[in-house]
Amino acid sequence: MTKLYSFFNSSASYRVRIALALKGVPYETEGINIRVGEQNEPDFCKLNPMGLVPALADIPEGSIGQSLAIIDYLDRKYPAVAPLIPEPAAQRALVLEIAYGIACDIHPVNNMRILKYLSKDLQLSEEQKQAWYAHWIATGLQSIEALLEKAGSGNFCVGDTPSLADCCLVPQLANAIRMKCDMSAYPRCMKVYEHCTSMPAFKAAAPENQPDYIAPATA
Numbered sequence: 001m002t003k004l005y006s007f008f009n010s011s012a013s014y015r016v017r018i019a020l021a022l023k024g025v026p027y028e029t030e031g032i033n034i035r036v037g038e039q040n041e042p043d044f045c046k047l048n049p050m051g052l053v054p055a056l057a058d059i060p061e062g063s064i065g066q067s068l069a070i071i072d073y074l075d076r077k078y079p080a081v082a083p084l085i086p087e088p089a090a091q092r093a094l095v096l097e098i099a100y101g102i103a104c105d106i107h108p109v110n111n112m113r114i115l116k117y118l119s120k121d122l123q124l125s126e127e128q129k130q131a132w133y134a135h136w137i138a139t140g141l142q143s144i145e146a147l148l149e150k151a152g153s154g155n156f157c158v159g160d161t162p163s164l165a166d167c168c169l170v171p172q173l174a175n176a177i178r179m180k181c182d183m184s185a186y187p188r189c190m191k192v193y194e195h196c197t198s199m200p201a202f203k204a205a206a207p208e209n210q211p212d213y214i215a216p217a218t219a
C-alpha cells in the first residue's frame with residue numbers, strides 16, 4: 001500500500017494528508033519524528049534526499065518528496081476525484097500564486113531547522129525567536145489576505161471547491177494559531193480555515209488525528 005512518511009505537526013505533511021483524504025486514496029502513515037532527527041537518517045534520505053518530510057513511497061514510480069510535487073502527482077493520477085489544480089489558466093494561476101506564496105515564501109523561513117539555527121547557532125533568546133516567527137507570519141499572511149481578496153475567496157481560497165491553495169493555507173494557519181500569532185487582520189484566511197477544518201477530509205488530516213500524534217507536555 002502507498003506509504004506517507006509524515007510527522008503529525010509538519011505542515012508540509014499536513015498539506016499532502018489533506019490531498020490524500022480529499023481524493024480518498026488509501027495509505028499507511030510512517031511516522032518520522034523530526035524532533036529527534038529521523039528525517040536525516042540515511043534510509044529516509046534515500047526516499048527524500050532533501051531530508052525533510054513528507055515523502056510518498058511504495059508507489060509504482062518509487063518515491064516522491066516535496067509536498068507540492070506529491071499533490072501535483074496525486075492530482076494527475078486521480079483527476080476525476082476532487083481536482084486540486086484547476087485547468088483554466090486564470091484560476092490555475094490564482095491557486096498556484098497562493099500555494100507558492102505559502103510554500104515558497106512563508107513556510108521556509110519558519111521551518112524547524114531555521115528556528116533551531118536561530119536558537120542554537122545564533123544564540124537568539126526564546127523571545128527573539130518568537131518575534132522572528134511572528135514577523136514572517138504577519139508579513140506573509142498580509143500578502144495572502146490580499147491574494148484572497150483578488151481571488152474573491154469565500155469558503156475556499158479560489159472557487160467553490162477545495163484546491164491546492166486550501167491544502168497549503170489550512171496547515172500554515174494551524175501552525176500560526178499554535179504559535180499564538182494574532183490572526184485578527186486576516187478575516188478571509190480565517191473564513192477559509194474555519195470552513196475547511198469543519199470538513200471530514202481536513203479533520204482526518206489534522207495533526208491530532210494522526211497515528212504518530214504526540215500530545216503537548218502539560219506543565
Ligand SMILES: N[C@@H](CCC(=O)N[C@@H](CS)C(=O)NCC(=O)O)C(=O)O
Nearest residue numbers: 010011012034052053066067112113
Ligand atoms: N518544501 C518542502 C518543505 C518540507 C519541510 O520543510 N518539512 C519540514 C516539516 S514541515 C521538515 O521536515 N523539517 C525538518 C527540519 O527542519 O529539519 C515541502 O513542501 O515538502
